[in-house]
Amino acid sequence: AQSVAQPEDQVNVAEGNPLTVKCTYSVSGNPYLFWYVQYPNRGLQFLLKYITGDNLVKGSYGFEAEFNKSQTSFHLKKPSALVSDSALYFCAVRDLGDKLIFGTGTRLQVFP
Amino acid sequence: NAGVTQTPKFQVLKTGQSMTLQCAQDMNHNSMYWYRQDPGMGLRLIYYSASEGTTDKGEVPNGYNVSRLNKREFSLRLESAAPSQTSVYFCASSEKTRFSEQFFGPGTRLTVL
Numbered sequence: 001a002q003s004v005a006q007p008e009d010q011v012n013v014a015e016g017n018p019l020t021v022k023c024t025y026s027v028s029g030n031p032y033l034f035w036y037v038q039y040p041n042r043g044l045q046f047l048l049k050y051i052t053g054d055n056l057v058k059g060s061y062g063f064e065a066e067f068n069k070s071q072t073s074f075h076l077k078k079p080s081a082l083v084s085d086s087a088l089y090f091c092a093v094r095d096l097g098d099k100l101i102f103g104t105g106t107r108l109q110v111f112p
Numbered sequence: 113n114a115g116v117t118q119t120p121k122f123q124v125l126k127t128g129q130s131m132t133l134q135c136a137q138d139m140n141h142n143s144m145y146w147y148r149q150d151p152g153m154g155l156r157l158i159y160y161s162a163s164e165g166t167t168d169k170g171e172v173p174n175g176y177n178v179s180r181l182n183k184r185e186f187s188l189r190l191e192s193a194a195p196s197q198t199s200v201y202f203c204a205s206s207e208k209t210r211f212s213e214q215f216f217g218p219g220t221r222l223t224v225l
Contacts, residue, residue: 009152032210043116043202043216044155051211090154094210098143098162099170104154 002027002095004074006103013081014111021076021106023091032094033074035065038105039087047089050074061085081110113138116217118203124223125193133188133220135203141215142208144186145170146178148199149219155202161186162208193224 003026013019025031032051036044048059055067065076076089091103116137125131137144142163147155157170161180175197177189186205190197200221204214 034213036216041219043218044204044214046213046215049211049213097160098206098208098210098212099145099157099160100214102154102156104152 004091004103006106010107019081023074034092036090118217136185137205141205143206145204146188147202
């Protein structure tokens with residue numbers, strides 16, 4: 001069965017510093033991977049996805065993610081964090097059909 | 113475009129009461145989904161619909177029923193609410209391809225007393 005794991009419940013980073021939110025996956029076949037962000041009291045918003053091709057995927061709000069097949073990882077990154085990036089981040093993998101399997105989420109806190 | 117809309121935004125029920133959560137999308141998507149979000153557990157799929165007239169169970173379907181009324185609307189019904197169904201419920205929709213991202217509604221916060 002497809003699955004994703006987000007090993008950190010919370011990540012703290014100072015504004016202006018680079019940030020990384022970790023995600024590892026387990027799939028049979030080709031992985032189709034997604035990152036979503038959830039701001040307080042809001043629905044999830046799509047950030048970026050990996051389907052095939054370049055291992056570095058660029059997305060919304062300056063975020064990017066690095067696909068690493070040998071380490072089965074898809075970490076979310078941003079070169080310079082903003083306080084407004086503070087939110088809950090979810091990694092997801094495509095399951096059978098059109099379904100997504102979500103990780104448990106990582107809370108990102110960016111301090112001024 | 114409004115995207116994905118959900119009603120109501122908040123609801124408090126007593127154990128045993130019933131209610132229907134409404135969801136509509138205006139993006140002409142074939143696939144629609146209902147999730148619940150609980151602290152520390154991420155999002156779990158309750159039911160989904162790959163097209164008008166079809167529905168399938170997800171990971172946690174017990175205690176829920178769904179109706180795909182037409183291509184735009186997908187409702188979730190709790191026939192006899194239980195405290196374990198206290199959660200935030202999200203509706204989502206997507207194109208019917210393996211590469212498509214899902215678009216989410218704003219959520220319904222449900223409390224069952």
